[in-house]
Amino acid sequence: MGTILDGKALAKLKADKLKEKVKILKEKGINPLFCVINIGENPASQVYIRSKGRLAKKIGIEQKLYQLPTNTQESEVAELIKKLNADPSVDGMMIQLPVPEQINITNLMEIIDPSKDVDGLTPANSGRLWQGHHFVEPATPDGIIALIDHYQIDLEGKNVVVIGRSDIVGKPIAALALERNATVTILHSKTQNPEFYLKHADVIISAVGQANLIKADMIKEGAVIVDVGINHVDGHLVGDVDFDDVKNKAGWITPVPGGVGPLTVEFLMEQVVKLARRRNDRK
Ligand code: NAD
Incomplete structure (x- = not known):
């Protein structure tokens, strides 16, 4: 079985550190x-x-x-x-x-x-993200990069396939992966032959909102699988990835729940603190 990318544990670790930083700020x-x-x-x-x-x-x-x-x-x-x-x-x-x-x-x-834009979604901050001089990032992509870093997964030169092109997840995670020198492909609802791209992906980041979209036969052996999707199926929370099917073929995989979700909330707090510090530094 692939290594579980434990977002919940990392979120807790980060939150404990952030609490200390906030104490000092206060x-x-x-x-x-x-x-x-x-x-x-x-x-x-x-x-x-x-x-x-x-x-x-x-x-x-x-x-x-x-x-x-x-x-x-x-x-x-x-x-x-x-x-x-x-x-x-x-x-x-x-x-x-x-x-x-x-x-x-x-x-x-x-x-x-833009200096108070915690979601990093204003046109100015989206532009800064693509130009590589950002001071705030949308929380989910920032959390995903932190998770990838925490497990020492190097994105340089890797084929990163992002599924979904929303302003809040798909596009900004593509920008951040590009910043790490990955070769990035964005798939979306109109993409033809998505299997072609998925087969060649070293890293798949799925942000669609469709249960069981990704199956083991679609991915490369050892691929890193980051599942952003949140779907309610028969009273359970599941992602876009068929976890039980994919887990043995993936090299690394996020669970749902306990993967990207907890990081999103924690990294929103990171943005708040970044903005508070920045505003204070500029006084
Ligand atoms: P969205 O709901 O705005 O759009 C979905 C995207 O998926 C679109 O860009 C569309 O082109 C693409 N898409 C739809 N069907 C597709 C298909 N068959 N193949 C490829 N692409 C397809 O996107 P969003 O707001 O980024 O949300 C996506 C999912 O991620 C949702 O389930 C949402 O609940 C979840 N989400 C989770 C977190 C978290 O913290 N875990 C944060 C944000 C969003």
């Missing part, structure tokens, strides 16, 4: 604070917000929730963002996705001050 009078704007009542969003809140509290970061009704207009969210942009006590903010259909998230991303 002694210097820096109290990291980030705001979550949640519009509507999406049940999955409520779960994510609670889990972020729990970890933030444990680390010593303040999370402030702005819960807005489902029928909130985009202009009202824009006003709130401007208020938070101007508030010196706020180190970061994020809009919890998904948002109701009357809200155009792209417009709102244009308004968030």
Whole structure:
């Protein structure tokens, strides 16, 4: 069986270290604070917000929730963002996705001050990511790179195949793998003959949201498999990868749950602290 890439254990390790860093920051009078704007009542969003809140509290970061009704207009969210942009006590903010259909998230991303953009999704920060001079990264990709580093997997010259092209996972993990000198291919819903690319992949990072998408016969012996997908099947949480089928052929593999998920929450906190430190350094 391949080595399990234990995201849960790494997240705990990182959180313990971050807690120490926050303690030192607080002694210097820096109290990291980030705001979550949640519009509507999406049940999955409520779960994510609670889990972020729990970890933030444990680390010593303040999370402030702005819960807005489902029928909130985009202009009202824009006003709130401007208020938070101007508030010196706020180190970061994020809009919890998904948002109701009357809200155009792209417009709102244009308004968030990039220096307070904890998700790294503003156009300025996405651009910085591709240009290789970023100060904040989307949490999931940052966590994946940390996991790969922790297990001393070298991406240089490797064929990294990313499945999915979202702004939050697929595109930024492609940028970060490219930064590590990997040869990166992005597959998506319109890709023809995905099997061809998967067979040649040294590393597969799947962020689709489709259970059992990746089977053992699609991968190369010894490949690194990072499963970002979250799917609910018969009351269980599973990823995109058929874990039991793939685990013996893979060299390394993330479980679901316990792989990328815990790292995402932890690395969101890392971004908050990065922004808090950066803002303080610039004072
Ligand atoms: P998304 O839901 O916005 O889009 C899915 C992507 O998959 C699209 O880019 C689409 O082109 C691609 N796709 C769809 N069908 C495909 C197919 N058959 N073959 C190849 N590509 C295909 O993407 P997202 O927001 O990145 O989420 C993807 C999955 O990752 C979801 O299950 C989500 O819940 C999960 N997720 C997990 C974490 C975590 O922390 N573990 C974080 C973010 C997202």
